[in-house]
Amino acid sequence: MSLKQKRFTDGDARSYGGSENNSVKLISESTIGVLSLNRIDVFYGKYQALFDVSFKVQKGEALAITGLNGAGKTTLTRVISGLVQPRSGCIYFNGENITGMRIEKINSRGLDLIPDRSAVFNSLSVTENLRIFFYKTKSNTPVEELVQRSFDLFPRLKERGNHVAGNLSGGEQRMLSLAKALVDPPEFLVVDELSMGLAPRILDEIWKRIEEIKSSGTTMLLVEQYSRDVEKVASREIRLEKGQIVGS
Ligand SMILES: Nc1ncnc2c1ncn2[C@@H]1O[C@H](COP(=O)(O)OP(=O)(O)OP(=O)(O)O)[C@@H](O)[C@H]1O
Numbered sequence: 001m002s003l004k005q006k007r008f009t010d011g012d013a014r015s016y017g018g019s020e021n022n023s024v025k026l027i028s029e030s031t032i033g034v035l036s037l038n039r040i041d042v043f044y045g046k047y048q049a050l051f052d053v054s055f056k057v058q059k060g061e062a063l064a065i066t067g068l069n070g071a072g073k074t075t076l077t078r079v080i081s082g083l084v085q086p087r088s089g090c091i092y093f094n095g096e097n098i099t100g101m102r103i104e105k106i107n108s109r110g111l112d113l114i115p116d117r118s119a120v121f122n123s124l125s126v127t128e129n130l131r132i133f134f135y136k137t138k139s140n141t142p143v144e145e146l147v148q149r150s151f152d153l154f155p156r157l158k159e160r161g162n163h164v165a166g167n168l169s170g171g172e173q174r175m176l177s178l179a180k181a182l183v184d185p186p187e188f189l190v191v192d193e194l195s196m197g198l199a200p201r202i203l204d205e206i207w208k209r210i211e212e213i214k215s216s217g218t219t220m221l222l223v224e225q226y227s228r229d230v231e232k233v234a235s236r237e238i239r240l241e242k243g244q245i246v247g248s
């Protein structure tokens with residue numbers, strides 16, 4: 001079955017009330033999925049970027065969100081991870097209402113965003129960046145082992161280990177910001193345009209790693225412009241156009 005055939009819009013999530021319904025904190029996972037968005041509207045000032053967006057993600061699946069420039073994909077990743085707040089609607093993660101929660105809190109609950117632009121500490125070295133990433137890990141693997149695994153995944157980062165991250169090329173910075181989630185995956189991973197700024201050879205390796213992470217149980221929301229970029233990994237696709245989910 002093609003991704004296009006697997007597209008759907010989920011009206012079910014709409015029955016769970018608006019953002020004012022914060023008193024209802026816990027709802028069973030089987031009813032609403034690991035992640036559930038319910039009638040989300042997002043504005044930047046007077047400009048509305050997302051309109052009435054509802055869908056849910058089931059445990060262990062990789063859901064693709066596709067759409068052209070300006071469709072609202074990055075905004076969607078931001079509202080899920082707590083970087084922007086919806087004007088209306090609500091978001092549940094593992095049965096908990098996380099609407100309005102800050103990114104650090106959402107992150108501590110197991111949801112991690114790889115943003116479209118690199119997120120690194122410019123004045124610190126590559127190795128120091130990696131140590132900081134892994135310092136808060138919940139896994140039992142020692143930090144230095146995770147740093148070594150990052151170098152195994154991205155040998156270029158090892159070569160640049162002592163250089164400050166601010167001097168890395170765009171692609172190298174992207175590798176550095178990807179390393180954390182790819183080496184020490186969260187329970188739920190949101191990736192905004194994985195392919196951005198990376199050479200095809202490296203991208204093949206990264207997609208393989210994404211497939212391994214999926215097999216090990218991480219639930220994913222993968223944002224890309226086109227279905228073809230995610231069809232190997234994603235089991236389902238939702239397409240955004242001008243801030244709205246469009247049906248299949
Ligand atoms: N901080 C902001 N202030 C005002 N408007 C914004 C802001 N961020 C995004 N927008 C607008 O919201 C709309 C959706 O932007 P968004 O970045 O979510 O799209 P996108 O689908 O990720 O696009 P791209 O494929 O180019 O990354 C666009 O029209 C954009 O101009």
Ligand SMILES: [Mg+2]
Pocket residue numbers: 073074075116192
């Ligand atoms: Mg974007």
